[in-house]
Amino acid sequence: MLYFIEQCLNGLQIGMLLFLLAAGLTLIFGIMNLVNLAHGSLYMLGAYFAATFAAWTGSFFAAVVLTIAATLIVGMAVEIIAMRRLYGRDHLDHVLGTFGLILFFNEAVRLIWGAAGMNLSLPMWLNTAVQIIPGIYYPAYRLAIIAVALAVAVFLYLLVMRTRIGMLIRAGASDREMVGALGVNIKLLSTLIFGIGAALAGLAGLMQAPILTAQIGMGENILIVTFVVIIIGGIGSIRGAFIASIFVGLTDTIGRAFLPDLLRLVLSPAGASTAGPALSSMLIYLVMAVILIVRPEGLFPASGK
Amino acid sequence: MMRDPRTAVVVALLIFLALLPVYIAMGGNNFVLILFTRILILALAATSLNLILGYGGMVSFGHAVYLGIGGYVVGILAKEGVNAGIVQWPLALLVSALFSLVIGALSLRTRGVYFIMITLAFSQMLYYVAVSLDRYGADDGLTIYRRSQFGLLNLSNKILFYYVCLALLLGVIFLVARIVNSRFGMVIRGATSNERRMRAIGFPVFRYRLVCFVIAGTLCGLAGVLLANHTDFISPAMMHWTRSGDLIVMVVLGGMGSAFGPLIGAVVLLVLEEALSGITEYWQIILGPLLLLIVLFARGGIVGMLRPRHA
Numbered sequence: 297m298l299y300f301i302e303q304c305l306n307g308l309q310i311g312m313l314l315f316l317l318a319a320g321l322t323l324i325f326g327i328m329n330l331v332n333l334a335h336g337s338l339y340m341l342g343a344y345f346a347a348t349f350a351a352w353t354g355s356f357f358a359a360v361v362l363t364i365a366a367t368l369i370v371g372m373a374v375e376i377i378a379m380r381r382l383y384g385r386d387h388l389d390h391v392l393g394t395f396g397l398i399l400f401f402n403e404a405v406r407l408i409w410g411a412a413g414m415n416l417s418l419p420m421w422l423n424t425a426v427q428i429i430p431g432i433y434y435p436a437y438r439l440a441i442i443a444v445a446l447a448v449a450v451f452l453y454l455l456v457m458r459t460r461i462g463m464l465i466r467a468g469a470s471d472r473e474m475v476g477a478l479g480v481n482i483k484l485l486s487t488l489i490f491g492i493g494a495a496l497a498g499l500a501g502l503m504q505a506p507i508l509t510a511q512i513g514m515g516e517n518i519l520i521v522t523f524v525v526i527i528i529g530g531i532g533s534i535r536g537a538f539i540a541s542i543f544v545g546l547t548d549t550i551g552r553a554f555l556p557d558l559l560r561l562v563l564s565p566a567g568a569s570t571a572g573p574a575l576s577s578m579l580i581y582l583v584m585a586v587i588l589i590v591r592p593e594g595l596f597p598a599s600g601k
Numbered sequence: 602m603m604r605d606p607r608t609a610v611v612v613a614l615l616i617f618l619a620l621l622p623v624y625i626a627m628g629g630n631n632f633v634l635i636l637f638t639r640i641l642i643l644a645l646a647a648t649s650l651n652l653i654l655g656y657g658g659m660v661s662f663g664h665a666v667y668l669g670i671g672g673y674v675v676g677i678l679a680k681e682g683v684n685a686g687i688v689q690w691p692l693a694l695l696v697s698a699l700f701s702l703v704i705g706a707l708s709l710r711t712r713g714v715y716f717i718m719i720t721l722a723f724s725q726m727l728y729y730v731a732v733s734l735d736r737y738g739a740d741d742g743l744t745i746y747r748r749s750q751f752g753l754l755n756l757s758n759k760i761l762f763y764y765v766c767l768a769l770l771l772g773v774i775f776l777v778a779r780i781v782n783s784r785f786g787m788v789i790r791g792a793t794s795n796e797r798r799m800r801a802i803g804f805p806v807f808r809y810r811l812v813c814f815v816i817a818g819t820l821c822g823l824a825g826v827l828l829a830n831h832t833d834f835i836s837p838a839m840m841h842w843t844r845s846g847d848l849i850v851m852v853v854l855g856g857m858g859s860a861f862g863p864l865i866g867a868v869v870l871l872v873l874e875e876a877l878s879g880i881t882e883y884w885q886i887i888l889g890p891l892l893l894l895i896v897l898f899a900r901g902g903i904v905g906m907l908r909p910r911h912a
Contacts (some may be wrong), residue, residue: 331714381897387714388660389896392853395846398891403886520725520842527718574733579720581729585707588719592711 303553311545312445316500318525318537320493324384326469333394336515337401338494342501343510347414356419363502374555413509536596551579606907622760639768640826647863649820655858662790663724669840671825676835686749701818731837740835747775778860856904
């Protein structure tokens with residue numbers, strides 16, 4: 297039971313991380329109608345920036361602030377240089393163009409930081425375990441990730457639902473051209489949204505860096521899972537992304553933790569040890585395929601589309 | 602006829618491909634032959650993708666999975682002691698067809714970006730299946746000790762194998778061209794430009810698309826069979842999603858919806874890779890932006906650029 301609770305927390309933590317990525321991706325998709333495969337590259341950059349800035353400044357907190365600023369700037373630059381020209385093209389062009397960007401970013405990271413990964417060590421006050429309920433200790437840092445992501449979720453909710461910029465974002469999602477025609481600087485708005493998405497991806501990357509090492513290709517693996525999240529949640533819906541992130545995080549973690557044991561009940565040990573890992577890696581894709589077959593537009597299709 | 606630069610390029614390319622082994626036999630670098638055998642095989646895969654992507658408008662982001670399926674059938678049979686090509690090859694095609702039937706039947710219910718992502722999801726699933734096959738090498742892959750046996754036809758002979766690949770590639774290009782220009786192909790292309798109208802006329806678009814998807818998957822399975830025989834090795838990397846991305850790049854680079862486009866795209870991409878990696882270790886830093894530029898400014902690919910202005 298204790299193990300189960302711990303795995304649930306792990307799943308929640310991964311789900312929260314996925315949410316940071318999915319929120320940006322789904323905003324970019326919903327408003328600019330852009331499939332951005334390079335979103336994972338910004339996550340990777342976040343991890344590398346964090347490790348670098350932490351080494352320069354010697355302060356974890358300074359590294360966090362600098363990383364968010366840096367990924368925001370990189371995101372806006374990428375939007376101005378490349379992405380802006382891809383709006384209004386078909387999805388195939390997006391896939392191809394941003395696939396090119398992935399190659400570029402991976403190679404640029406290899407050029408700048410070298411092929412070996414980079415470590416980011418935690419400050420002492422985060423590197424402890426907290427007793428959450430009697431008998432269960434949980435790493436403080438993972439709890440901090442959950443807290444930060446929840447704060448971001450609340451911030452995004454307030455930003456989108458309660459501010460003027462949020463109003464423009466929602467209007468842009470339902471009719472981009474009309475918003476432009478009404479005199480809103482839609483180009484600037486797009487750049488801003490892309491920057492926010494990039495900063496969120498960077499934040500996810502920097503928070504993941506102390507747990508895993510920062511390494512080349514880390515963005516691609518999580519990118520595909522993030523796409524699963526936004527597809528399940530319904531493209532363009534932040535609420536859907538939030539629910540689907542938690543769902544995917546829990547499914548994946550709990551599947552990996554318990555499926556092999558469950559299979560042992562029905563299959564032979566040899567069969568279970570082969571099928572277990574395969575099935576648990578496949579689980580989220582399986583779930584996504586089933587959901588798409590039943591509801592071809594995801595669980596929470598964004599309204600007004 | 603030869604006034605059209607496209608025809609001239611294709612003819613020149615075919616002559617070059619046909620004569621390449623002669624140059625090798627005269628003492629040329631063996632490496633070039635191996636590179637071009639690989640190019641022919643991936644061109645075959647790209648040609649099969651072109652059928653659904655270029656003509657059918659179905660952006661499959663998991664096409665490399667059939668490369669893997671074809672390869673794994675050959676590898677698994679070889680490991681279990683079945684080396685006869687007459688068993689291996691038809692079985693590989695059959696399994697590829699079955700998988701593409703199931704994947705297609707489920708994926709084709711979705712549209713647009715959902716289709717891109719569901720095909721990707723299926724390829725990821727099979728990728729993880731391959732990773733978990735402990736008996737067949739799991740992550741590390743499996744070496745194939747004997748290539749498919751065809752009696753007197755010895756596929757281990759590099760020049761012969763090259764010509765087998767070339768012949769199959771040309772056969773597939775011809776087949777795809779025939780399919781596209783048949784009544785069936787007209788329906789597929791019609792559905793791409795206006796699905797609602799095709800349906801209103803009374804065509805069961807879903808079934809036509811599914812058949813098209815299965816044909817493409819099966820042909821790509823053939824490429825997988827060749828690839829396994831070429832490298833004497835199978836591994837999950839054969840169906841990694843970046844490989845699917847490479848195939849899309851080949852098709853778009855060469856020119857979507859043109860018979861020889863995927864071949865041209867494969868030749869240009871892989872030769873470029875080879876050339877750039879000779880200049881710098883960091884060649885992808887050049888290739889990446891190049892892709893972006895092609896998307897932005899050369900939408901019709903290389904074949905599109907060669908098109909005469911007035912046409």
